[in-house]
Amino acid sequence: MLTRIPRLLRALLVACALTVALDALAFRTGFYRRIVEPESHAGLTERIFRRARRLTSDTANVLVLGDSRIAEGFSEAAANSSEIETRVHFFNGAAGGSTPRCWYYMMREMDPAASRFRAIVIPADTYYDEDGSSDWADHALDSRIVAFCLRASDVWDYAASFHDAHAKFDALRAVLLKGFLLKDDVQSLLAHPSVRMQKVRQYEEHDSEWSLGYQGNPTAIDPEKALASLKRPTAPQTGDYARYRRLWYGRIIAHYQGTQTRIIFCRIPAAPFTRPKPAMQVSRVIPSLASAQVTVLDESEFADLERPQYFFDPDHMNAEGRKRFTPRLAAKVLDALSQR
Amino acid sequence: MLFHSADFLAFLTVVLALFYAVPFRFGKIVLLLASYFFYMCWNPKFIVLIWTLTAIDYAAGIVMGRVRPDRRKLVVIASLAANLGLLGFFKYYNFFAGSVAALLGKPSNSFLIDVVLPLGISFHTFQSMSYVIDVYRGVQAPIRNALDYALFIAFFPQLVAGPIVRAREFFGQLYNWKRPSAIEVQDGILLFLVGFTKKIVFADQFAKVADGYFHNVYASPGMLDAWSASFAFAMQIFFDFSGYTDMAIGCARLLGFELPENFARPYLAASITEFWRRWHMSLSRWLRDYLYIPLGGNRHGKVRTYRNLMVTMLLGGLWHGASWNFLVWGGWHGAWLSIEKAFGLGTERGSRWGWTYPPRALATFVIVLLGWVLFRAPGLDAATFVYRQMLVGPRGSFLLKPGHVVLAVIALALALFEEKKAILTRFTRLPAPVQAAALTVLLVCLELFSVTDEKFPFIYFQF
Numbered sequence: 107m108l109t110r111i112p113r114l115l116r117a118l119l120v121a122c123a124l125t126v127a128l129d130a131l132a133f134r135t136g137f138y139r140r141i142v143e144p145e146s147h148a149g150l151t152e153r154i155f156r157r158a159r160r161l162t163s164d165t166a167n168v169l170v171l172g173d174s175r176i177a178e179g180f181s182e183a184a185a186n187s188s189e190i191e192t193r194v195h196f197f198n199g200a201a202g203g204s205t206p207r208c209w210y211y212m213m214r215e216m217d218p219a220a221s222r223f224r225a226i227v228i229p230a231d232t233y234y235d236e237d238g239s240s241d242w243a244d245h246a247l248d249s250r251i252v253a254f255c256l257r258a259s260d261v262w263d264y265a266a267s268f269h270d271a272h273a274k275f276d277a278l279r280a281v282l283l284k285g286f287l288l289k290d291d292v293q294s295l296l297a298h299p300s301v302r303m304q305k306v307r308q309y310e311e312h313d314s315e316w317s318l319g320y321q322g323n324p325t326a327i328d329p330e331k332a333l334a335s336l337k338r339p340t341a342p343q344t345g346d347y348a349r350y351r352r353l354w355y356g357r358i359i360a361h362y363q364g365t366q367t368r369i370i371f372c373r374i375p376a377a378p379f380t381r382p383k384p385a386m387q388v389s390r391v392i393p394s395l396a397s398a399q400v401t402v403l404d405e406s407e408f409a410d411l412e413r414p415q416y417f418f419d420p421d422h423m424n425a426e427g428r429k430r431f432t433p434r435l436a437a438k439v440l441d442a443l444s445q446r
Numbered sequence: 447m448l449f450h451s452a453d454f455l456a457f458l459t460v461v462l463a464l465f466y467a468v469p470f471r472f473g474k475i476v477l478l479l480a481s482y483f484f485y486m487c488w489n490p491k492f493i494v495l496i497w498t499l500t501a502i503d504y505a506a507g508i509v510m511g512r513v514r515p516d517r518r519k520l521v522v523i524a525s526l527a528a529n530l531g532l533l534g535f536f537k538y539y540n541f542f543a544g545s546v547a548a549l550l551g552k553p554s555n556s557f558l559i560d561v562v563l564p565l566g567i568s569f570h571t572f573q574s575m576s577y578v579i580d581v582y583r584g585v586q587a588p589i590r591n592a593l594d595y596a597l598f599i600a601f602f603p604q605l606v607a608g609p610i611v612r613a614r615e616f617f618g619q620l621y622n623w624k625r626p627s628a629i630e631v632q633d634g635i636l637l638f639l640v641g642f643t644k645k646i647v648f649a650d651q652f653a654k655v656a657d658g659y660f661h662n663v664y665a666s667p668g669m670l671d672a673w674s675a676s677f678a679f680a681m682q683i684f685f686d687f688s689g690y691t692d693m694a695i696g697c698a699r700l701l702g703f704e705l706p707e708n709f710a711r712p713y714l715a716a717s718i719t720e721f722w723r724r725w726h727m728s729l730s731r732w733l734r735d736y737l738y739i740p741l742g743g744n745r746h747g748k749v750r751t752y753r754n755l756m757v758t759m760l761l762g763g764l765w766h767g768a769s770w771n772f773l774v775w776g777g778w779h780g781a782w783l784s785i786e787k788a789f790g791l792g793t794e795r796g797s798r799w800g801w802t803y804p805p806r807a808l809a810t811f812v813i814v815l816l817g818w819v820l821f822r823a824p825g826l827d828a829a830t831f832v833y834r835q836m837l838v839g840p841r842g843s844f845l846l847k848p849g850h851v852v853l854a855v856i857a858l859a860l861a862l863f864e865e866k867k868a869i870l871t872r873f874t875r876l877p878a879p880v881q882a883a884a885l886t887v888l889l890v891c892l893e894l895f896s897v898t899d900e901k902f903p904f905i906y907f908q909f
Binding site (some may be wrong): 112113114115116117118120121122124125128129270272275276283285289293296297311339 | 452559628629631632633635636639847848850873874881882883885886888889890893894895896898
């Protein structure tokens with residue numbers, strides 16, 4: 107049968123197979139992970155994984171997932187200070203721009219056997235599943251953030267989780283050939299290899315020190331700008347966000363089903379002013395997930411921190427907000443763990 | 447639907463599947479319906495324009511076949527008037543309206559109307575006109591089958607940006623049409639892949655630089671900025687258009703058609719005359735056969751020859767778009783063609799690869815590159831600013847990255863190899879392991895160096 111195919115087409119088939127093999131060799135074996143640009147999305151996630159690998163099993167580890175709001179608003183060093191607690195170790199696994207879909211893949215990468223963490227903290231800006239102007243399922247950045255977490259077996263499942271046909275195609279390509287996701291990284295490496303290697307070495311040596319030493323942004327937002335940020339356009343309510351949350355939070359919970367790990371949802375201080383409730387009736391997936399293994403903190407638990415003096419922009423807490431939020435979240439997590 | 451988009455790949459897959467699945471006698475219907483669908487994906491309303499042009503020129507052909515020879519002229523004039531009228535209205539009305547308003551001292555938008563330029567109108571109008579003129583001249587028999595004629599006008603691989611196909615080339619193939627052989631299929635796939643690489647690896651990488659600069663030339667004053675951005679555009683437009691053409695020829699070959707060659711390594715030309723024999727060859731041929739020669743060509747003395755060259759190139763420039771930039775760009779090339787004709791510089795003497803070749807090729811490239819500034823700049827003022835920067839501007843900064851330089855060197859090396867050794871033609875005869883290795887390099891380049899997060903439309907789709 108194969109001999110009936112013209113020689114060039116056979117060569118093309120071999121070339122396709124070789125390309126996939128070379129891609130796998132470079133991007134799936136750990137070779138490229140060591141030299142990825144540390145400040146890129148994939149690089150940041152890789153740095154989180156590297157720090158996560160150093161966690162010991164001597165203490166109970168608590169993984170705090172999240173996006174830039176947790177990266178800015180939650181201090182791992184402060185949470186682990188002896189004044190608060192020594193029995194558990196908090197680990198800040200927040201990656202800027204990440205979404206619940208990313209958190210699932212990141213969590214799976216850090217804890218494939220569902221046995222490393224005593225608790226997983228999942229933050230949310232609201233418990234209302236109000237649809238916004240963009241569809242979270244089509245968040246294109248996700249593929250870059252989880253570039254190294256995606257396995258070949260994820261190909262259909264991951265691509266199918268996007269709604270738009272183009273986004274599905276891009277996702278499919280990203281899982282099959284990671285070079286498509288990392289090409290900007292590869293090009294910058296080829297253009298300036300010595301600069302990259304130097305940067306990689308610096309991060310290897312100082313990443314933990316820099317991450318733990320970060321004190322937060324010291325500035326505070328102008329209250330007028332903060333008020334303006336409350337005005338957000340309303341979008342048609344399709345129920346997409348609720349389905350999205352149910353899918354990815356559901357997967358995280360399912361990963362730890364029947365284990366000792368507690369899943370804790372919390373509504374974090376998300377804006378300099380507490381946003382009003384949605385005008386229309388919208389669902390609330392997170393409260394409905396509460397169970398023996400899943401704790402859902404009261405949604406107004408940290409609402410008093412939603413003040414302009416604790417934010418440096420419309421979305422992120424500043425150093426003062428971070429200082430106040432961290433011990434309170436840590437205390438609530440410890441409470442939840444002790445209630446077993 | 448851009449040729450390098452996932453949509454087009456899906457569309458092509460479906461068309462090929464249908465084409466090979468249905469009995470061969472229904473192939474034409476599949477291709478015609480696919481072509482109309484392809485065009486309607488851009489703007490469904492303008493399919494009416496395609497149908498109108500098709501009906502007018504099909505009818506003109508039929509009528510010319512039936513009337514006395516002396517009446518044919520009336521028919522051809524009516525048909526050309528209709529073709530040029532539609533082209534003129536959609537493409538040039540606002541340009542002339544703006545110019546008239548300027549002449550009368552009125553605001554430039556005084557006579558403007560909101561006209562959308564139909565996709566590829568210049569290409570399919572010229573193709574349709576060539577049929578009518580050929581029938582009038584008696585070198586092409588009128589086509590009786592409306593379906594055949596409709597396919598000639600709408601054939602999707604070359605509908606929106608050529609190559610411009612002569613009626614006798616197309617119908618000669620259509621009437622001897624057979625399912626493509628396995629060898630033709632492999633050639634088609636190879637060409638499509640090469641064109642795809644030219645577009646998303648080469649053209650789009652250079653497009654980032656050229657678009658960034660020409661979007662607002664005043665924001666980046668400097669000699670190096672102007673030269674490097676113009677060089678980037680020279681690379682972009684070549685790889686963009688020749689990449690599209692390769693993909694079009696590759697698609698057509700997969701469907702059993704052979705479209706004419708459109709590019710033959712134009713930047714290796716050692717004169718502007720030679721450049722136009724290598725650049726957009728199907729348009730050059732059209733302009734020569736339907737404009738330059740009817741104007742008298744070089745048969746009536748030197749002055750008339752230069753006039754004919756200038757008229758041809760000015761109209762050729764205007765064919766690209768309704769703006770003074772394109773007109774001056776055409777004039778620039780017309781002037782150089784005339785100068786070469788006057789001094790006998792356009793003809794090859796002695797060995798092509800002699801010591802004079804590099805400086806002549808370099809000089810030709812610089813002339814072409816200076817012309818591209820007019821082609822790309824958003825207006826004559828902007829083009830003048832770029833020229834001033836090129837000649838007397840401050841030093842500025844070099845906009846190309848090392849990767850661009852590597853791409854340019856690779857392109858030059860491949861062009862020289864192709865010119866001397868015809869590597870692409872010989873590629874199919876190379877040992878399989880060498881082919882596999884070369885194709886792997888190509889695919890890895892597509893993976894790692896293509897531009898996929900930004901979509902740059904084909905430049906010639908706007909014409």
